[in-house]
Amino acid sequence: VKAQAEEKQDLITLTSDFGLRDYFVGVMKGVLLQQLPAARLIDITHEIPRHDVLSAAFVLKEVFPYFPSGTIHLAVVDPGVGTARRKIILKTAGQLFVAPDNGILSYILQEKDCRTYAVENTPLFPFEKSATFAGRDHFAPITALLAKGILPEKLGAEVFDAKRIEGLEPKKMRQGLVGKIIYFDHFGNAVTNLSREILGERLENPKDLRAKLKGHSIRGLQESYESGQNSGASLMINSSGLLEVFLSCENAKKILNLHLMDEILMT
Amino acid sequence: VKAQAEEKQDLITLTSDFGLRDYFVGVMKGVLLQQLPAARLIDITHEIPRHDVLSAAFVLKEVFPYFPSGTIHLAVVDPGVGTARRKIILKTAGQLFVAPDNGILSYILQEKDCRTYAVENTPLFPFEKSATFAGRDHFAPITALLAKGILPEKLGAEVFDAKRIEGLEPKKMRQGLVGKIIYFDHFGNAVTNLSREILGERLENPKDLRAKLKGHSIRGLQESYESGQNSGASLMINSSGLLEVFLSCENAKKILNLHLMDEILMT
Amino acid sequence: VKAQAEEKQDLITLTSDFGLRDYFVGVMKGVLLQQLPAARLIDITHEIPRHDVLSAAFVLKEVFPYFPSGTIHLAVVDPGVGTARRKIILKTAGQLFVAPDNGILSYILQEKDCRTYAVENTPLFPFEKSATFAGRDHFAPITALLAKGILPEKLGAEVFDAKRIEGLEPKKMRQGLVGKIIYFDHFGNAVTNLSREILGERLENPKDLRAKLKGHSIRGLQESYESGQNSGASLMINSSGLLEVFLSCENAKKILNLHLMDEILMT
Numbered sequence: 001v002k003a004q005a006e007e008k009q010d011l012i013t014l015t016s017d018f019g020l021r022d023y024f025v026g027v028m029k030g031v032l033l034q035q036l037p038a039a040r041l042i043d044i045t046h047e048i049p050r051h052d053v054l055s056a057a058f059v060l061k062e063v064f065p066y067f068p069s070g071t072i073h074l075a076v077v078d079p080g081v082g083t084a085r086r087k088i089i090l091k092t093a094g095q096l097f098v099a100p101d102n103g104i105l106s107y108i109l110q111e112k113d114c115r116t117y118a119v120e121n122t123p124l125f126p127f128e129k130s131a132t133f134a135g136r137d138h139f140a141p142i143t144a145l146l147a148k149g150i151l152p153e154k155l156g157a158e159v160f161d162a163k164r165i166e167g168l169e170p171k172k173m174r175q176g177l178v179g180k181i182i183y184f185d186h187f188g189n190a191v192t193n194l195s196r197e198i199l200g201e202r203l204e205n206p207k208d209l210r211a212k213l214k215g216h217s218i219r220g221l222q223e224s225y226e227s228g229q230n231s232g233a234s235l236m237i238n239s240s241g242l243l244e245v246f247l248s249c250e251n252a253k254k255i256l257n258l259h260l261m262d263e264i265l266m267t
Numbered sequence: 268v269k270a271q272a273e274e275k276q277d278l279i280t281l282t283s284d285f286g287l288r289d290y291f292v293g294v295m296k297g298v299l300l301q302q303l304p305a306a307r308l309i310d311i312t313h314e315i316p317r318h319d320v321l322s323a324a325f326v327l328k329e330v331f332p333y334f335p336s337g338t339i340h341l342a343v344v345d346p347g348v349g350t351a352r353r354k355i356i357l358k359t360a361g362q363l364f365v366a367p368d369n370g371i372l373s374y375i376l377q378e379k380d381c382r383t384y385a386v387e388n389t390p391l392f393p394f395e396k397s398a399t400f401a402g403r404d405h406f407a408p409i410t411a412l413l414a415k416g417i418l419p420e421k422l423g424a425e426v427f428d429a430k431r432i433e434g435l436e437p438k439k440m441r442q443g444l445v446g447k448i449i450y451f452d453h454f455g456n457a458v459t460n461l462s463r464e465i466l467g468e469r470l471e472n473p474k475d476l477r478a479k480l481k482g483h484s485i486r487g488l489q490e491s492y493e494s495g496q497n498s499g500a501s502l503m504i505n506s507s508g509l510l511e512v513f514l515s516c517e518n519a520k521k522i523l524n525l526h527l528m529d530e531i532l533m534t
Numbered sequence: 535v536k537a538q539a540e541e542k543q544d545l546i547t548l549t550s551d552f553g554l555r556d557y558f559v560g561v562m563k564g565v566l567l568q569q570l571p572a573a574r575l576i577d578i579t580h581e582i583p584r585h586d587v588l589s590a591a592f593v594l595k596e597v598f599p600y601f602p603s604g605t606i607h608l609a610v611v612d613p614g615v616g617t618a619r620r621k622i623i624l625k626t627a628g629q630l631f632v633a634p635d636n637g638i639l640s641y642i643l644q645e646k647d648c649r650t651y652a653v654e655n656t657p658l659f660p661f662e663k664s665a666t667f668a669g670r671d672h673f674a675p676i677t678a679l680l681a682k683g684i685l686p687e688k689l690g691a692e693v694f695d696a697k698r699i700e701g702l703e704p705k706k707m708r709q710g711l712v713g714k715i716i717y718f719d720h721f722g723n724a725v726t727n728l729s730r731e732i733l734g735e736r737l738e739n740p741k742d743l744r745a746k747l748k749g750h751s752i753r754g755l756q757e758s759y760e761s762g763q764n765s766g767a768s769l770m771i772n773s774s775g776l777l778e779v780f781l782s783c784e785n786a787k788k789i790l791n792l793h794l795m796d797e798i799l800m801t
Contacts, residue, residue, distance in 0.1 A: 011300065013293065020287065020554065021720040023596035026547065026578035030600025033545065033576070037602050041576070042300070042308065044293035050721070062290035066297025066403075068304050082758045131758055133773030136600075186288040187317070224349045224398055239400030278567065280560065287554065309567070309575070311560035329557035333564025333670075335571050453555040454584070491616045491665055506667030 009147045010039045013067065015059055015075040016135060017048040024133070028076075028140045035144035044073075047186075051079040053104050054165060054260055058183040058191070060097070061107035062240060069094030074143045075104055076135040087119040087138055088162055089152040096152065098143045100134070103165040120156040167261070170198055177202075177266040179243065181258055188251030190258050194243040194266065202266060203237070211235060212265040213245060216256060276414045277306045280334065282326055282342040283402060284315040295343075295402045302411035311340075318346035320371050321432060321527055325450040325458070327364070328374035329507060336361030341410045342371055343402040354386040354405055355429055356419040363419065365410045367401065370432040387423040434528070437465055444469075444533040446510065448525055455518030457525050461510040461533065469533060470504070478502060479532040480512060483523060543681045544573045547601065549593055549609040550669065551582040562610075562669045569678035578607075585613040587638050588699060588794055592717040592725070594631070595641035596774060603628030608677045609638055610669040621653040621672055622696055623686040630686065632677045634668070637699040654690040701795070704732055711736075711800040713777065715792055722785030724792050728777040728800065736800060737771070745769060746799040747779060750790060 012032060018024035025046050032039050044063055048056045056077040064073060078085075078100045086101035092111045099105055101118065108114065119142055121127045130137035145155065170179045170193055179194035202209055206221035213233070222236045225248055233256060238244040245264070246252050279299060285291035292313050299306050311330055315323045323344040331340060345352075345367045353368035359378045366372055368385065375381065386409055388394045397404035412422065437446045437460055446461035469476055473488035480500070489503045492515055500523060505511040512531070513519050546566060552558035559580050566573050578597055582590045590611040598607060612619075612634045620635035626645045633639055635652065642648065653676055655661045664671035679689065704713045704727055713728035736743055740755035747767070756770045759782055767790060772778040779798070780786050 011304065015293075019720040020579055021581040022579065023593040024719075026549075026576075026593065026597040027600050029576055029578075030597055033605075034600055034602045037545065037604075040307075040574075042293075042296055043310075043577075044290065044296075045288055047288040059290040059293065063293040063297055066294050066301055068301045070304075071300075131773070132770075136773065185291075186286040236399075239398070239403065278571065282560075307574075309560075309563055310577075311557065311563075312555055314555040326557040326560065330560040330564055333561050333568055335568045337571075338567075452558075453553040503666075506665070506670065 009070050009072065009149065010036060011042065011068065011071045012039055012143060012147060013042045013044050013063070013071060013073045014046070015044040015048065015056060015063075015073065015077075016046045017050050017052065017056070017077045018046045018135070020046050024135065027133075028074075028135045031136055031140040032074075032144055032147075035141070036147050039144075039147060048077050051077065052260075053077050053079065053102050055183055056104050057106045057108075057165065060104065064095060064097075064108065067095060072096045072098065072143055072146055074135075074139055075099040076139050077104055078102065078134055081134045082131040086159075087134075087142060088159070089117045089119060089142065089146065089155060090162070091115045091117075091152055096146055098139050098146065100139075101163050103163045105162060106165040106168060109162055109164055115152070116159050116162040117152040117156045118159045122155070124150070125155055168193060170194055173265075175265060175267065179264045179266065181245070181260055181262045181264065184253045184258070184260070188247075188253035188255075189238075190245040190252050190256075190262075191238060191240070192243045192245065192264050194264070196237055196241045199243060199266070209235060210267045211243075211245075212267060214256060214258065214262060218245070276337050276339065276416065277303060278309065278335065278338045279306055279410060279414060280309045280311050280330070280338060280340045281313070282311040282315065282323060282330075282340065282344075283313045284317050284319065284323070284344045285313045285402070287313050291400070291402065294400075295341075295407045298403055298407040299341075299411055299414075302408070303414050306411075306414060315344050318344065319527075320344050320346065320369050322450055324371050324373045324375075324432065327371065331362060331364075331375065334362060339363045339365065339410055339413055341402075341406055342366040343406050344371055345369065345401055348401045349398040353426075354401075354409060355426070356384045356386060356409065356413065356422060357429070358382045358384075358419055363413055365406050365413065367406070368430050370430045372429060373432040373435060376429055376431055382419070383426050383429040384419040384423045385426045389422070391417070392422055435460060437461055440532075442532060442534065446531045446533065448512070448527055448529045448531065451520045451525070451527070455514075455520035455522075456505075457512040457519050457523075457529075458505060458507070459510045459512065459531050461531070463504055463508045466510060466533070476502060477534050478510075478512075479534060481523065481525065481529060485512070543604050543606065543683065544570060545576065545602065545605045546573055546677060546681060547576045547578050547597070547605060547607045548580070549578040549582065549590060549597075549607065549611075550580045551584050551586065551590070551611045552580045552669070554580050558667070558669065561667075562608075562674045565670055565674040566608075566678055566681075569675070570681050573678075573681060582611050585611065586794075587611050587613065587636050589717055590638050591640045591642075591699065594638065598629060598631075598642065601629060606630045606632065606677055606680055608669075608673055609633040610673050611638055612636065612668055615668045616665040620693075621668075621676060622693070623651045623653060623676065623680065623689060624696070625649045625651075625686055630680055632673050632680065634673070635697050637697045639696060640699040640702060643696055643698055649686070650693050650696040651686040651690045652693045656689070658684070659689055702727060704728055707799075709799060709801065713798045713800065715779070715794055715796045715798065718787045718792070718794070722781075722787035722789075723772075724779040724786050724790075724796075725772060725774070726777045726779065726798050728798070730771055730775045733771075733777060733800070743769060744801045745777075745779075746801060748790065748792065748796060752779070 183191040
């Protein structure tokens, strides 16, 4: 049983805004491997736009359901590095997350049976000062302790106020359903927080779907990126079941001048 | 014996045009690891230009001979995602390839003793609809089944008409040997389909080698990228044994305005 | 004991300027895995600027102390590929480095108890000609031999003149302490060779710290990237303990027109 548990807990994913050009990712991997020579490290992405906690939160939301129980997800997008923001561990569905308490786990916190812990300064994990590289000094070492089988509750007390980014839920307003852009993929497609479930009966007549986004009126739901050709801004339900705004073969973000948290109104 | 086979088949390479910035690669890795917690995933590249099947085909051709028997290569560059294009498995020299049937395996299909199978909708692998993310919904699950030891022939019938990109072979014309640009590396060097073997006796007097490419006349064969300095467009035999067009310290693709499948004439 | 040694030596890091778009990294991984199917390959970075030996040297310096004993670091930034520059193996603190002898190990050579070996043409490792891809033809195969337990001294004679980049040490001049920019991170922050130790008592009154860099006068030491806001070029001690020049939220390299080896004068 012990062997099995160890086998499970050596799978660690890495998500950051460190970029792939420098030594930062390599250092973090070294810290993990020095503690856990058998760890299997899986890069999710290190190209999160700098300090973009919202985009990192979305990436974690998208990837974690596909990983096996026992996976530990280390996520470091940390504009508050060097400040007093907490270091948290989140446990849900047999997976663990280690991250700064800055909203990066906002979506994961919506899962059932989440338990969060704020890591404390104890002999088990004595804080070293880290003004600029908490990934190396705090988050990777915490991850290594968890991977070795230390329970989250040994590292800190349970907390119930982990930070959540506000305004991630769609709203039903008088003029219609109001959603937001919550992610841009690297093609510039704009992913919204409007899921197939929330859109519900609006999807029954795809041709009649109508949206307003920054002065643009968009009509109809396309079945693929190709079917939107020549028709300007287009809508589709993407592979995550979310409404997505795209321009066929173009960068919608740039051409339509879109930003994260821009509102989209479904009339 | 069984243990050995399993050890061999847990090595999976990944090639795609998903980019490294988003969650797509992470999701595909999760799907594989959920089925095969011990899988060892090797990224070849996820920076294939979007929908560029020809470049992906070349990358696979270049890397597969260096991998050990038992490796499974998962390759997803899939402009036809959501259409009826087939999902194929190719077996050659003890290695397996899983990919859309769109020409991405064109070069591998030239190997001896290739066998190709078109994956079918069966209880063993019931298709789920996948309009936009077949890497997650189809190709990674097929790869996982193969890695678990399921034989390709259990997943679909053998086929003999897997798609090959046309025109990849050089032609002997009246005016000379006509090759094509089949790949650009990230420095902008242009790799052609003219191998050392095909060029044959033309290489015996390297100084006399003459080529015409988009109006440019190029003369002589350089021994290295450095030896071409100050001489405009230059030719060399690259590390794969293929004729390559380069500009020392410059981007030949941009400056000479080259494109994939542009013809090069050896006079 | 043998099993333990093997377990240790299958950890191989990869550092290069090959970029992530092409097949070069994949080929090098294949060569290693064909020889060592159980090798665990850790990408440090493949985005070193082309032929930038100095930056590669800094990345290796930064990452290696975090890796466990037994790690083999394969580093290929090799502007002299195809020339007679030597292939060296460096052993220090239980770790091994395999690289061209071009200064890429300059910092590692400053470690105590370094031993360096120049790989020779022997039956154990018969050189193949490699005009353009020594990573595949020389350095990966050498790495594989070491990982299999072959001792460095079996591959070549010990040498005492491995190439070191000149001028990497700060100098005490009449006008003050003169350092140099030795690395730019991908945000354009400029890392100098002035360590906390070398700066010594200059750091006792952080507000009084004064530097001159390409005509810019900089005053004061910031505690974080944020604290430098609105104040033009700023100084801080970075996560490696080195003085760093930055512009808050801007690219200091571009805006201040900085280059590697530019001098910084501490007055």
